[in-house]
Amino acid sequence: MERYDYNLPYMLQYEHVAWYEEGEVKILDRRIYPKEVSYVNCKSYMDVRQAIKDMVTQSAGPYTAAGMGMALAAYQARNLKDDDKIEFLKNASEQIATARPTTENRMRKITENSLDIGIKAIKEKKDPAEAIKNDTIKSLNRRYSTMEIVAKNLCLLIKDGDKILTQCFGETIIGMMLRILKEEEKNVSFYCAETRPYYQGARLTATCCSEMGFETTIVTDNAIAYLMENIGIDLFTSAADTITRDGNVANKIGTYQIAILSKHFNIPYYVTGIPDDDKYTREDITIEMRDPNLVLEGRTAKNVKALYPSFDITGKEFIDKIVTDKGNYDPENLHTYFDSETKRFY
Template structure:
């Protein structure tokens, strides 16, 4: 089976994201990586839903996990009649897609396609489990190859020998921009904001860049202004969990304030990703509110006294006037004309 994860760091290899095999889905527990390399094993698709909701995998990881979760759902209902299997998989597609609300539209494209593939397999007398796994790997290949084009465009924007700042864990774009830079014989320094409260920038993004040989530095989230003022940041970049047609984007909480600082210091901010066809404007973006307890403690260690409260909006929204460009597979768009992305025929991404 052809795969597009060659020359990718550990975190971006398919089996190290989420993988179905023999009635189980193994998901790398990114909450504790790289302190430990441990996988969460799911034996029902509901456990996959819970793993996604509990942040066992984040960023683009759930795009793989929901597909593999559909294979597990097919395994669970394998002894039922065709009609019962179809109904079971339709429900699984909905449940997996809605594991996290902000990106339910994207997950749903994958899970509904898996349900359709399974239905066709049943009609053809084929194994729906195998066909769903194949469809999920094909989806991975589409995303990796499409994001390689995005990574090529982003690498063109980074000055050779320059310094970039990242926010959270952009996953696929991280691997593809590194492959593009190597192809161009381009080197650059990377500063990674740690991204509280889960520290994805510190634990995940910095690990990928460092493992691939890039000069990598982690800063706490409140050091961004200092780094822009004193460390020669040439470019700020992030992926986006949602890109609306009107140029608003949603990304990990904290992205908005970094974008404001970038504007103040004259540092261009380039968002990477594929616009969401069904998100017309800011009003279509749903912000997930997570359990405040995740702010009050980390890895079971309380950060506060019991009387203290917290809030945890998982994402915030960056308005288009703070974005220098949205880097897509069709090139770089000014955010105010992003809707023109859909003037061309759009290839399947998920």
């Protein structure tokens, strides 16, 4: 089967995102990568759900884990009667889709498609686990190839010599952007906001940028204004966990404040991704609240509290372009994305 993960960083190659094989799903533990290259081995679909919930994998990684988790669910149900297999897969689809609330709509597209593939295989007396795994690889190819188009559109906005600020870890768009910039021989440098408390920017984005040969610098989340004022940034870019039809985006906590600073310093902010057809306004976005102990980490007095929203919402007035597979849109015109035929993404 053709694959689109060629010449990408280690952690973006399919087997190193999440992979089903012989009754087990192996997921690269991004909470400790690259300091340690370790995998979480899931023996059940509920293990996969928990791994997603615990952020073993983040960004687009959960979509791959979800598909591979559905293959594992089919394997778990291998000795059941056909009707019971289908019910087992239906429950697995619901459990995995709801692992994290903000991206539930996208996860459900993955798991419900896997469910359909599994049911079809069961009725045709084929192996549903293998059918779901193969379809998950097709989904990976579809997402990677689509994001390659997005990356090409983004790279049209990047000039040789640019200093680029990133936020969190955009997964596929990061890999594709780096691959295209390398092919175009553009000499750019990256400044990666560390993205506390999981440090996805420092550990994941910065690792990918450096691995691909680009000059890479990590900055603390509270040094962005200093960076913009004293070092100089040419553009800020991020992916998005949700893009509403009216041009608002939800992304990793801290994105909103960087967008405000970008506006203040006249630095363009380019959001990359595919708009969500089922989310119309910011009111359709659910913000996931995570365990505050992840922020505290034993650094303060026992009676001190913490607040840890996983995402924030950036209004369209702070975004210069939303970069998609159909081109680069002004946020207020993003609704026209759906005026023409859209390709399947998930």
